Amino acid sequence: MAYDNHTTKRRRFKHLSEAERGIIEKLLELGYGIREIAKELGRSASTISREVKRGTTTQMRTDLSTFEKYFAQTGKAVYEKNRANCGRKSKLLEVEEFLEFAEEKILKDKWSPDAVVGYCRQELGFSKDKMVCTKTLYNWIGKGLLRVRNIDLPIRVRLKPRKTKARVAKIKPRGKSIEERPDSANNREEFGHWEIDTLIGKRSSDSVLVTLTERKTRFGMIFVIPSKESSCVRDLFIKLQRILGEKFNRVFKSVTSDNGSEFSELGKVLNELGSEGYYTHPYSAYERGTNERMNGLIRRFLPKGKEISKISREAIKRVRDWYNRLPRRIFKYKSSLEKFLSEIREICEVEVLEKVLMEV
Structure with a gap:
């Protein structure tokens, strides 16, 4: 791939060739100095000086006296040895x-x-x-x-390239738009704002998984409901309110969903329980990206087409715990569970949270 806009400067030098080393050897024999050889070859004097030092060896005459001389072959051998040893080694x-x-x-x-x-x-x-x-x-x-x-x-x-296609919205939001959601929820500054979705199994009559993801801590909950009916989602939140009592609207300050029929009563029931429900724009799953990411990880273990009613509660809890204990770069490799516990302890006892999680 070519990059036209870059700041990297092209290197203009190149290593000495075998022919150039031969010329250096001959010119030295003729009495040329370092700068004169550099001028003849169009090279830097420093380059010639280092090459001469690299290829110079001590020789012995017949009368046992010694002298130093540059050899092109010696310079090449030392150069190749140094090149073989340069660079970072594998760990x-x-x-x-x-x-x-x-x-x-x-x-x-x-x-x-x-x-x-x-x-x-x-x-x-x-x-x-x-x-x-x-x-x-x-x-x-x-x-x-x-x-x-x-x-x-x-x-x-x-991962593969995706072709994007503009879609015309045919569905109107079923309640408060996500545009009305407070900045404290959008910026993940405040605890208690959740995203929700459902994962279906093999048949429409099969049980359904409800996934809830807290935006600030990325903590996830998974619940099983009998079917993909709005009444089942409504009953789930009524049950959670009974467990949490007056602290429900501190744990669940808001819940954001898509415009699926199963969430048609979500805004109403949350409002009755003292919380808020928001709906994303049609065909905009990215507006609940935190929950979509959770669903993608869960699908590794609970793939599409698998009957949810035949999955044991223990297996679902195991997947949930795996997700919440996963080290996360955004938290400097702390887990969502650690972050969630530090927030929830300021609201209610951990035992109450355990009762909520038992509702799987």
């Missing part, structure tokens, strides 16, 4: 402990390479000489130097 054999940890976390716990690198640096205290950066780790995976392969990295193998 592959020096970071074995780090690589074993990375392979386990990526293959078994489904961490990303960046999460591994950040966690090792921030939490485990690996020094720079005992680990590599994210870019190097990706490069080694691509070269096949680890047990991990690109096929084991879900995002890397499925």
